Amino acid sequence: EVQLVQSGAEVKKPGESLRISCKGSGYSFTSYWISWVRQMPGKGLEWMGRIDPSDSYTNYSPSFQGHVTISADKSISTAYLQWSSLKASDTAMYYCARHFVGFGSYYFDYWGQGTLVTVSS
Amino acid sequence: QSALTQPASVSGSPGQSITISCTGTSSDVGGYNYVSWYQQHPGKAPKLMIYDVSNRPSGVSNRFSGSKSGNTASLTISGLQAEDEADYYCSSYTSSSTPVFGGGTKLTVL
Numbered sequence: 317e318v319q320l321v322q323s324g325a326e327v328k329k330p331g332e333s334l335r336i337s338c339k340g341s342g343y344s345f346t347s348y349w350i351s352w353v354r355q356m357p358g359k360g361l362e363w364m365g366r367i368d369p370s371d372s373y374t375n376y377s378p379s380f381q382g383h384v385t386i387s388a389d390k391s392i393s394t395a396y397l398q399w400s401s402l403k404a405s406d407t408a409m410y411y412c413a414r415h416f417v418g419f420g421s422y423y424f425d426y427w428g429q430g431t432l433v434t435v436s437s
Numbered sequence: 438q439s440a441l442t443q444p445a446s447v448s449g450s451p452g453q454s455i456t457i458s459c460t461g462t463s464s465d466v467g468g469y470n471y472v473s474w475y476q477q478h479p480g481k482a483p484k485l486m487i488y489d490v491s492n493r494p495s496g497v498s499n500r501f502s503g504s505k506s507g508n509t510a511s512l513t514i515s516g517l518q519a520e521d522e523a524d525y526y527c528s529s530y531t532s533s534s535t536p537v538f539g540g541g542t543k544l545t546v547l
């Protein structure tokens with residue numbers, strides 16, 4: 317069974333750093349990209365960026381480029397999303413999703429349960 | 438990349454059919470057959486319902502169907518059930534080689 321299990325909820329102060337994780341299981345972790353998606357309170361889904369765990373190549377939405385860093389450790393089938401200096405506006409639910417690309421297809425087929433990040437002084 | 442345009446809300450009675458539209462441009466929806474649809478119940482993660490315009494993943498009810506005409510994709514749910522009440526999001530590949538989501542549509546089953 318394919319599963320993406322994310323790390324738990326975080327409460328941070330503005331200016332602090334943070335790294336959240338997404339561990340894949342039940343499939344070959346290096347065969348699929350992992351994307352990160354933000355959902356601010358009461359709002360819609362926003363694609364942030366993605367990583368190819370096989371070579372750690374990343375691609376970011378212009379809206380998030382420079383504000384977050386996506387990485388992966390294929391030895392432990394885990395992808396990460398990190399901030400060096402959080403802002404209150406980073407308060408949101410963050411989802412990782414397996415990003416299927418290829419053979420004439422492009423979609424997010426499995427999703428993590430979400431990690432709620434709250435940034436407040 | 439601007440978000441795809443979806444109606445904020447749609448509603449229907451049990452047993453009826455509803456259609457949710459997703460409008461983009463020739464640089465996204467109209468240019469590629471890579472439109473997907475996601476269902477999200479409150480407090481839950483999104484779930485893939487339709488991929489590549491009209492394909493249903495294993496386990497998704499055949500009451501859900503997708504189509505596309507020009508720059509507009511559509512999700513149709515037939516035989517509405519109470520459990521279909523949720524938020525629905527479309528997504529498309531874009532000419533920037535990145536995906537974009539729609540703003541989301543809240544489906545209410547009356």
